[in-house]
Amino acid sequence: MSTVEALVHDAISANVDLMSGSPRIVERVVASAAQVRRRRRRVRALGAGLAATTALAIGLAIARLLGWHVLS
Amino acid sequence: MRREAEMDPEAELAFTEWAAARLGSLVRFGFALTQSEGGAEGLVESALARTFLEWPAIAGRGNPDHYVRRVMVNELDTRRRHRKRPEVSVPDIDLTTTFEADEAEVAERDRIWREIVNVAPRARAVLVLRFYERRSEYEVAQLLACSVESVRANTAAGIATLRAGRLLDSVSR
Numbered sequence: 001m002s003t004v005e006a007l008v009h010d011a012i013s014a015n016v017d018l019m020s021g022s023p024r025i026v027e028r029v030v031a032s033a034a035q036v037r038r039r040r041r042r043v044r045a046l047g048a049g050l051a052a053t054t055a056l057a058i059g060l061a062i063a064r065l066l067g068w069h070v071l072s
Numbered sequence: 073m074r075r076e077a078e079m080d081p082e083a084e085l086a087f088t089e090w091a092a093a094r095l096g097s098l099v100r101f102g103f104a105l106t107q108s109e110g111g112a113e114g115l116v117e118s119a120l121a122r123t124f125l126e127w128p129a130i131a132g133r134g135n136p137d138h139y140v141r142r143v144m145v146n147e148l149d150t151r152r153r154h155r156k157r158p159e160v161s162v163p164d165i166d167l168t169t170t171f172e173a174d175e176a177e178v179a180e181r182d183r184i185w186r187e188i189v190n191v192a193p194r195a196r197a198v199l200v201l202r203f204y205e206r207r208s209e210y211e212v213a214q215l216l217a218c219s220v221e222s223v224r225a226n227t228a229a230g231i232a233t234l235r236a237g238r239l240l241d242s243v244s245r
Contacts, residue, residue: 004231005202005203007180007181007184008188008199008231009203009204009206010177011181011182011184011185011188012185012188012200012203013204015104015107016103016204017100019096019099019100019109020096020099021096021112022113023092023095025095025113025117025120026092026120029091029117029124030124032121033124033125036125037079037125
């Protein structure tokens with residue numbers, strides 16, 4: 001190992017090696033990701049509903065233009 | 073529209089076990105990058121959150137350790153670009169781990185540690201991965217999704233910054 005490499009390693013190691021991190025980080029990640037996932041699912045459902053309604057409205061408009069009286 | 077994969081309880085458990093096992097090394101990596109305990113934990117948390125959301129795909133590709141570190145480095149890079157510089161609080165050297173070293177060595181380590189934060193985020197990440205985690209150039213290139221030449225260039229740039237710091241130190245004395 002070169003001197004620079006060894007120096008940088010020792011410098012980082014002396015300050016970093018004792019760090020471990022709180023196990024609560026993982027719990028927080030799982031909890032917040034579950035929230036994100038629920039929110040995304042809700043947005044997707046709303047988007048799908050909106051797309052379906054729009055498609056239906058367009059379909060009805062086209063049918064009307066063609067003289068098909070679908071709803072009457 | 074890309075749909076995220078739904079996660080079954082088994083995959084969630086696998087993620088939790090994987091994350092708990094890697095937490096220490098990820099926080100150490102984060103601390104080496106940010107030199108701040110809060111900054112390190114925040115970086116790890118946001119990287120793990122992204123990893124968790126894509127977990128089935130990432131686990132399927134085989135190397136989540138690389139992925140999560142890459143996310144951390146990119147996040148650090150983004151923060152710098154948005155000028156949200158990580159909070160830098162340089163802790164005192166833990167003398168219990170260095171009591172055998174002589175004063176000059178301790179001072180040199182301290183100087184390098186303080187100087188590392190001035191190295192550009194990507195080069196800093198390369199220095200940490202290469203010299204602290206002792207990964208090969210090839211592995212670092214894989215991890216950061218870049219070429220081996222880029223790893224070499226970043227290593228050289230990082231060392232140059234550290235050397236410049238030393239020159240400035242000696243000039244200012």
